[in-house]
Amino acid sequence: MVFTNFPVSDLQKSITFYQKLGFKLNEDMQNEQSAAMMWDDNFWVMLLSHEFYQQFIGEKKLIDTKQYNTSMTAFSMDNVAEVKQFGKLAADNGGSTFHLELGFSEEQLYQLEVEDLDGNQLQPIWMKV
Template sequence: MATMVFVNFPVNDLAASTTFYEKLGFKKNENFSDHNASCMVWDENFNIMLLVHDFYQSFIEERKVSDTQKTSGALIAFSLESAEAVKNFGELAKENGGHVYQVESGMPEEDGYGLEVQDLDGNTLEPMWMKM
């Protein structure tokens, strides 16, 4: 069995964040979703758990939930099939309220391309493509 990855993001507005990720192409898994969380599925191995702050807090004990608009705790990189797919992902994010920054890799675009995409709460994804 392949390893499944579940990235957990704290969010302020679960409904708005769920809609944002659906517009990026994620599918909501109702079996792992409720009023505290939305399980957003990219593929059979990669999932993002959107958790309301109180629920997220229950996993981290006395530590504070980061304000990801001001600080960065993680960059979640994942591969897409082409540079064009990365650009399309970034455009969808912008159209739906996200922020997008191009990653300067120092290599020509025909060898690799990446973006930093911040969701509505500042959580950061890095869609990327590299020529193999």
């Protein structure tokens, strides 16, 4: 299983955003500081308030994820249409998305760079294997 932890400024708005993308809230793993958003049984995004997230990084400073990037979490989807729909849902609900042309045809590989409300970056991808 993969758990990606994202710092968020407004937990409830972030929960709603991720639900609109197709993630399911695991209410058993939610409190006033965090929420577990399940894509499937193997991939979860953990939304953590800034204060709660800070506890996991010790003395390091939490950066503005709208200005700086420290990671990008890629995950596979079943087809190109699903990747495009994910990007559209993100853009329609306050996130942003762009496509980086890598020189592959859509029949080989297609990915998007998707940012949530706080600038945390996901990369939905379909690849012919």
